Amino acid sequence: MDSEAGGAKLIDVAKRASCSPATVSRVLNGNPTVNEEVRERVLRAARELGYVPNGSARALRSTRTRLVGAIIPTLAHAIYATMVDGLQARLAEKDVSLIINTSTYDIDLEYEQARLLVERGVESIVLVGSLHRPETLALLEQKRVGYVFTYTSDAAEPGAAVGFDNEKAGRTAARYLLDLGHTRLGMIAGITQDNDRAKGRLDGFLKELAAVGIDRAKVPVLEAAYRLDDGRSRMGELMSRPQRPTAVFCGSDILAAGAIKHCHDNGIAVPRDVSVMGFDNLEIAELTSPELTTLEVPARDMGRLAADYILASPLQRRHLRQRELAIRLIVRGSTAPAPAR
Amino acid sequence: MDSEAGGAKLIDVAKRASCSPATVSRVLNGNPTVNEEVRERVLRAARELGYVPNGSARALRSTRTRLVGAIIPTLAHAIYATMVDGLQARLAEKDVSLIINTSTYDIDLEYEQARLLVERGVESIVLVGSLHRPETLALLEQKRVGYVFTYTSDAAEPGAAVGFDNEKAGRTAARYLLDLGHTRLGMIAGITQDNDRAKGRLDGFLKELAAVGIDRAKVPVLEAAYRLDDGRSRMGELMSRPQRPTAVFCGSDILAAGAIKHCHDNGIAVPRDVSVMGFDNLEIAELTSPELTTLEVPARDMGRLAADYILASPLQRRHLRQRELAIRLIVRGSTAPAPAR
DNA sequence: TTGTAGGCGTTATCAC
DNA sequence: GTGATAACGCCTACAA
Numbered sequence: 001m002d003s004e005a006g007g008a009k010l011i012d013v014a015k016r017a018s019c020s021p022a023t024v025s026r027v028l029n030g031n032p033t034v035n036e037e038v039r040e041r042v043l044r045a046a047r048e049l050g051y052v053p054n055g056s057a058r059a060l061r062s063t064r065t066r067l068v069g070a071i072i073p074t075l076a077h078a079i080y081a082t083m084v085d086g087l088q089a090r091l092a093e094k095d096v097s098l099i100i101n102t103s104t105y106d107i108d109l110e111y112e113q114a115r116l117l118v119e120r121g122v123e124s125i126v127l128v129g130s131l132h133r134p135e136t137l138a139l140l141e142q143k144r145v146g147y148v149f150t151y152t153s154d155a156a157e158p159g160a161a162v163g164f165d166n167e168k169a170g171r172t173a174a175r176y177l178l179d180l181g182h183t184r185l186g187m188i189a190g191i192t193q194d195n196d197r198a199k200g201r202l203d204g205f206l207k208e209l210a211a212v213g214i215d216r217a218k219v220p221v222l223e224a225a226y227r228l229d230d231g232r233s234r235m236g237e238l239m240s241r242p243q244r245p246t247a248v249f250c251g252s253d254i255l256a257a258g259a260i261k262h263c264h265d266n267g268i269a270v271p272r273d274v275s276v277m278g279f280d281n282l283e284i285a286e287l288t289s290p291e292l293t294t295l296e297v298p299a300r301d302m303g304r305l306a307a308d309y310i311l312a313s314p315l316q317r318r319h320l321r322q323r324e325l326a327i328r329l330i331v332r333g334s335t336a337p338a339p340a341r
Numbered sequence: 342m343d344s345e346a347g348g349a350k351l352i353d354v355a356k357r358a359s360c361s362p363a364t365v366s367r368v369l370n371g372n373p374t375v376n377e378e379v380r381e382r383v384l385r386a387a388r389e390l391g392y393v394p395n396g397s398a399r400a401l402r403s404t405r406t407r408l409v410g411a412i413i414p415t416l417a418h419a420i421y422a423t424m425v426d427g428l429q430a431r432l433a434e435k436d437v438s439l440i441i442n443t444s445t446y447d448i449d450l451e452y453e454q455a456r457l458l459v460e461r462g463v464e465s466i467v468l469v470g471s472l473h474r475p476e477t478l479a480l481l482e483q484k485r486v487g488y489v490f491t492y493t494s495d496a497a498e499p500g501a502a503v504g505f506d507n508e509k510a511g512r513t514a515a516r517y518l519l520d521l522g523h524t525r526l527g528m529i530a531g532i533t534q535d536n537d538r539a540k541g542r543l544d545g546f547l548k549e550l551a552a553v554g555i556d557r558a559k560v561p562v563l564e565a566a567y568r569l570d571d572g573r574s575r576m577g578e579l580m581s582r583p584q585r586p587t588a589v590f591c592g593s594d595i596l597a598a599g600a601i602k603h604c605h606d607n608g609i610a611v612p613r614d615v616s617v618m619g620f621d622n623l624e625i626a627e628l629t630s631p632e633l634t635t636l637e638v639p640a641r642d643m644g645r646l647a648a649d650y651i652l653a654s655p656l657q658r659r660h661l662r663q664r665e666l667a668i669r670l671i672v673r674g675s676t677a678p679a680p681a682r
Numbered sequence: 683t684t685g686t687a688g689g690c691g692t693t694a695t696c697a698c
Numbered sequence: 699g700t701g702a703t704a705a706c707g708c709c710t711a712c713a714a
Contacts, residue, residue, distance in 0.1 A: 007484055009691060020701045025693055033699060050483060055461045056406065057691035059397035060706050067440075067461070074426060076641075081422035085415060088443055092454070097461055099408075099438045102429055113433070120396045120408070120438055142391060143348055228624060257628055264630075283569060287598055287628040289605075300417075350707060361685045366709055374683060398707035401690050685714075691706105698701080 008049035016045035028053065059121055066096045068310055069117035070126040073105045077226055077254070078282045079299050080128070083150060086303025087126060094311055107194050111136045118143050124310040130154040130161065131196040148306045151197050151297075153324040160321045162305045166197045169295055169327050170204025170249075173277055176293075176329060177247045178212060181338035182275065185209060186220040186245035188234045188255050198223075201251055201279065220245060224255055231258020239268060246274055246338050253278035253285045253294055260288045260334065271336035281330050290333030298325050349390035357386035369394065400462055407437045409651055410458035411467040414446045418567055418595070419623045420640050421469070424491060427644025428467060435652055448535050452477045459484050465651040471495040471502065472537040489647045492538050492638075494665040501662045503646045507538045510636055510668050511545025511590075514618055517634075517670060518588045519553060522679035523616065526550060527561040527586035529575045529596045539564075542592055542620065561586060565596055572599020580609060587615055587679050594619035594626045594635055601629045601675065612677035622671050631674030639666050 010028075014021045019038055026034050027042040034042075045051075059065040068091055072080040088098045099117060103110040111133045117125055118139060124146040137156060140147050147159040155161035177185055187205055190198030206216040220238055224230035231254060238248060239262070250256035256278030263270045270276050270290060278285055281296035302325065309320045351369075355362045360379055367375050368383040375383075386392075400406040409432055413421045429439045440458060444451040452474045458466055459480060465487040478497060481488050488500040496502035518526055528546055531539030547557040561579055565571035572595060579589060580603070591597035597619030604611045611617050611631060619626055622637035643666065650661045 010693095011691080021692080022694090022701060022703095023699085026700090029693085035699060038699085050480075052456065052460050052480075052484065054401070054691050056397045056400035057706090058693075060395070060401050060708090061691080061693045063706080065397065075416070075422045075429070076419075076426045078417075078419060078422070081416045081419070084441075085417045085443060088416070088441060092442060095457060097440045097442075097457060099440050100425075100429060101433060101438075102426060115393065116436060116438065119393050139391070139393075143393065228627065254624075261627075283595075284625055284628055286569065286602075287625055289630050351709095352707080362708080363685060363710080364683085367684090370709085376683060379684085395707050398690090399709075401692085402707080402709045404690080683714105686712085688709105688711090690708090694703100694705085696701100696703080698699105 008051045010051070010053070012049055013042060013045045013051050016049060017041040065121040065123060067099060067120060067122045068096055068124050068126070069099045069101065069114075069120070069122035071101045071103050071110050071113050071117070072126075072128050074102050075100075078284075079252075079280050079297060082299040083303040083306075086300035087307050088303075090304045090307035091310070096311070105191070105195060107131070107133050107136070111139075114139060118145055124148065126150060126306050126310075129196045130156060131194060146310065148309055150302050150306055152200075153322065154196075155322050160309050160317070160323075162302050162309060162320075162323045162325070164297065164325050164327045166200025167204035167207070169279070170201040170206075171208040172204075172327070172329060173201075173249045173279070173295060174205045174208035177249065177275065177277065177335070178208070180247070180275065180335060182245075182247035183214065183338065184243060184245045184247070185214070186238050186248045187222075188231060188238070188248060188250045188259060189221055189223050190226060190251040190255075191223050198251055205249055224251075226252050226254050228254055228258040228261065231255035232262040233258075235259035235262040236266070239263075239266070239274070244274070247277070247335070248274060249277045249279075251279055253280045253282045253292055256292055256294070256334070257284050257288050260290075260292075271334055272339070275335035275338075277335055281328075285330070285332070288334065293332045293335040294330050296328040296330050298327070301325060349392045351392070351394070353390055354383060354386045354392050357390060358382040406462040406464060408440060408461060408463045409437055409465050409467070410440045410442065410455075410461070410463035412442045412444050412451050412454050412458070413467075413469050415443050416441075419625075420593070420621050420638060423640040424644040424647075427641035428648050429644070431645045431648035432651070437652070446532070446536060448472070448474050448477070452480075455480060459486055465489065467491060467647050467651075470537045471497060472535060487651065489650055491643045491647055493541075494663065495537075496663050501650050501658070501664075503643050503650060503661075503664045503666070505638065505666050505668045507541025508545035508548070510620070511542040511547075512549040513545075513668070513670060514542075514590045514620070514636060515546045515549035518590065518616065518618065518676070519549070521588070521616065521676060523586075523588035524555065524679065525584060525586045525588070526555070527579050527589045528563075529572060529579065529589060529591045529600060530562055530564050531567055531592040531596070532564050539592055546590055565592075567593050567595045569595060569599040569602065572596035573603040574599075576600035576603040577607070580604075580607070580615070585615070588618070588676070589615060590618045590620075592620055594621045594623045594633055597633055597635070597675070598625050598629050601631075601633075612675055613680070616676035616679075618676055622669075626671070626673070629675065634673045634676040635671050637669040637671050639668070642666060 101113040192199040278294035285292035442454040490502040533540040619635035626633035
């Protein structure tokens, strides 16, 4: 029995197929310069032995690992999990494996993880946002590991970006609420510390308001972690101010759902008393009552397109380096015209 | 400049530290039998050169890859994404990397993915459920790759299981609804084809009903993919039967949320007209109105405990081989006593 | 405590 | 079309 512990190696296949290891390697790698009859002998021998190539040896010799890494803030948030789902699916079609790490929004931890990924030999890395430690990008460049930013349209020089313009998104939200006649607006933003996406959305929102003469100092802004409870409590703070806003833009559907929950529990009618707007268009946007007006982020598409970039040849990559995806306004029941004074 | 393309290797560090490669290796691997002064010289040299070890070479030589694989149905469902989040976090603490694959509930695809993971050299694999192709488990056993089932408490011989008893869970749900006085019950189950968890839940539910004399042939059961819309439409079918159930158990909170949506849209009051019960206790369970009565699945804990098993020594593993976790009944507003006849 | 040498399993470069 | 042969970068006896 050839079923020795661990299993057969390439040389065992060669022996069984009565040829040289080189030929086996050629067959396994689809090299066409092999006699048809020999090829079949090799394939049969490999099957019979239950041969599985040793990826480490292959990687060491060929410098191609077929490994890609991704560092995302967390998998507990659907917006990232969905992106990774798309990324993985597309990579798997090409037999590329994905190593995934969660940074919990900590860019120092992200650096450590990038190091480990480089050590594992990943050929590319998918990152979230464009804000990273300089050491992180320097490392990737020095080690010739390609990288792709997601959820942003700002690409850093040698890297690529697949995403959208967060500032523009913030402006779109503001514009929509302004057009409904609101003048007292507030925002529950994500934590902007080390988070360029949350910051971009906030900046865009305030800029659009400033453009119509609403002073940013007058706009109540609270930051919150992306959790239902945080959205709820921040909404409580916002609504207990002397000058209640009539419309609140939230940096995520989770926060918006929490905000609506607060309103429910406190007899505040949405959207009659206050309009609430979300961001992401997650599944939960259809579960609140009223359902959530929000901006749709194409999470799965971002993952797929990031994969496409990674799988592309250096030549094709030029065209794919910067992809700004559209984010769509989804109007549902949680927003309404400003109440008459 | 030593910043040659790709980067320094172990031997370069040795040269710069004026010692042998063996000593560098010892330092890097924490071997204590190294002179303190030499150790520091090596560490400094490594830092100055920006040395990153080559994982492939290391793995090839030592047969330890520090790689673990996971094959889950999808990341688009929070119940799995959360488990993976816990798994990854715990593994990362020990510098073990996680390769993740989604099988889309297809056990043939799962086999292909297991093969690829073995090729990558993973030391263990985390699987969902206990139903797999025999070839899959045979491969893992032959290649000496440990495996852990999750979301189930049935362990296959050499493998481990971290999860819960799905049948018991189904019985718990039935018991709760029976105790509320319901006698006309229905279920919207997940797709049971190739899914032992969905099947277990369904079987348990029906068994408990049978135990009180309710014939399973009389219990309407529909299967649905885990999507809001499917839950909604199945609920429509259930409620348009001549003999409407007064209580419906859903195999997932997603389905239950969809079911409640159907009721909303069609003037059916929950829980007055019909009680709806979910499964998983996802975040969305707090977003439906009324909020969802459900059974809590400890997804993150399962991931963490699976990691603990994987990281444990062979000796410790004996104790961790079968872990049945408790699933907790969470009573909220979507269930109520059966209406008086 | 440190250095030398051999080999892990594969692929690439030569010849033939 | 096929077969030797030499690396790939590292770890680990073993020797010193």
